[in-house]
Amino acid sequence: KIRLFDEDKELELVGISIGGGTIEITELNTFKLKLSGENPAILVVHNDVFGIISFVSTVLAKHEINIGHMEVSRKEKGQMALMVIEVDQKIQGDVMKEIEGLENVSQVIRMVE
Template sequence: MKYRSAFDIIGPVMIGPSSSHTAGAARIGRVARTLFNRQPKKAVISLYGSFAKTYKGHGTDVAIVGGLLDFDTFDERIPTSLKLAEEAGIEVVFSIEETITEHPNTVRINLYDDDGDLEVVGISIGGGTIEIIELNSFKLKLSGEHPAILVVHNDQFGVISAVTQILAIHQINIGHMEVSRKEKGKMALMIIEVDQKIDRQILNVIEKIPNVTQIIRMVD
């Protein structure tokens, strides 16, 4: 496994016994909350591999729900997150899955409310570091550690170059970018991680590009 820094090995400041099972789980939950862009009414949390086997002992359950409540890894409210979620009116359902996944620390989170739903698959790869590997059936790779935008668009010529040109005009440096699509000519997803936060005004310009249907902004 390749680590970017010593902090990936030491792990983050956190509540809980395990950087992979607690801090990483909390980060996955919080990224899911950010992508949903609001507090859900219901969360179905499907646990795989070692997450499924040790989730209660390692606090994976309270960590994920804490993330869904927008708590950081060091938030002292994490141990009581299940109760706090109930008080906030969030229905939480845990599902223990036997399917063998590529990574042992895998969770699928489905969020619901009256305005829509979201499905996120994340993995905790050690030291509190995570990757979001699937979003609404789109395959992707998102760390959640850097400012990023997710651009949903029709798979048409010129959309990608139009988006990157706007970022270049505003001197926004791209650190990582990839495009995922389910079918040629249909819906596609652009994932762009950048070195600085992107102002709302810039996103407004991107939203006006033909064939762009939605933008989700993530900040570090």
């Protein structure tokens, strides 16, 4: 378990060793997930509202970023939710800012570069 924080944000990661020096992230701020770290990835914390998955994927498509794997989970219907998106190439800062600027997105975290 690793806890990271700055002035206004806190992040708690839980991971496991899967052998050969490789780890897998299994939890982020109590959200269950499976993130290998083999590909660039972003985590999008958002409100569970209609269309938000489409809005985020539209931004990625506009910048020709291909999604290799995606998981979506939520605490409760209509509450906080998390998208874990693994992609084929590094996501640039301008794309991150565009996703962060979407309505109902509260945080975007780049996990692997």
